[in-house]
Amino acid sequence: MTGSVQRLLFLDVDGPLIPFGAVSQPYPTYATGPELHGADANPLLSRINPEHGPRLAALPCEVVWATTWMADANECIAPRIGLPQLAVVIWPEPSDIDDQDERNGLHWKTRALVAWAAGRPFAWVDDEVTGTDRSWVAAHHQGQALLHRVDPRHGLTDGDYVALDSWLRQPA
Template sequence: MTAPAAPRASDPPRRLPLLFLDVDGPLIPFGAPPNTYPSYEPTPHPEPRPTPPSTPHPAAPSAPRPAPPSTPHPAARSAAPATPTASEGHPLLPRLDPGHGPRLAALPCTLIWATTWMADANTCIAPRLGLPPLEVMAWPAPPATAEPVTQALHEAQEAQEARDERLGLHWKTRALVARAAALPFIWVDDEITDPDRAWVAAHHQGPALLHRVDPRRGLTAADYTALADWLRAPSPQPSPWPPHWTPDPPPRSGPRSTGGRR
């Protein structure tokens, strides 16, 4: 996986790289003793200008209906704390540092929520960061909740999920590569592992950086430096390897719980 090459003066304008952003872990840290984390009060921000409705990318998967905003994807792990609905509030929202907003906005990329917070990320997270509403990644619906499909398609979906489980592939990986098409992209998450990097390297036609964040600390200055350096690299560079921190998450084997948002 490499960084995107710098454009030449004669090149036509190119689309910005994508940055797929998880919430729990990168933005809302967890896992350390509770008194480790400072508490932030919501910061008033000017009302962001509404963005026009986004047009689905032609390479994005067609037809799947996203899960309801308050319903986690069935494959989401339970490592993150269970999350109430948006109307009830999130007990860990005070850990959300508003300083992430300007740092994210300064990156030369298109930000996309890649989390099972779904539309709640624009309701609960973006205003606290001073960000406008962002595109929300639509996850493929699991067979049990999809629109009526043939039995063969139902079985094929289940078989693919079983294969991904055996490979240790994260349930987000295929969908993110399909959404990115050939565009350069970054994926920021606390659950990325070697199988995800290997699969993206084999199946994505453009540069990609899978950047794993320590969920006990969340995004740090060092993380933002790594993201900015990759996005602004004048020529293709190897992705950081190994990740800048070492602990791996528990193996993703067997059925995954629906207890937490990611």
């Protein structure tokens, strides 16, 4: 994307990278190196497919952690899947989140992501994106935006990567 602003990809962890919610079958687990094991390791980390790292790195964008894992995503997840340290969205304090937004169905992350993007085009990958978020972003964000909902039972799939890559490569 020569001559244009690099797009952002805001990435949630729980749901997109760590699948959950399916009750009919066990989740696949992935082996990791001994340096990534520890007595205090979160057992959910074994659900993260290490192939996500190269696939995310191949997307034409700047990947930014947009998760409640915050800086822990760089410590626990990035090395596990071969990503470098990424920027991290710092969330507002719960007391600073507008209760009216929640009553209206707006996700508590939405305003913060639009503010963080500051007009840059962005994709937001999360399992909790709704039509309310899409409408709000369309009305309040000056740049292009793709709010991509991932099925939390499966996490990011081949189809999700195709959709993201296609959108990220569109001309601004």
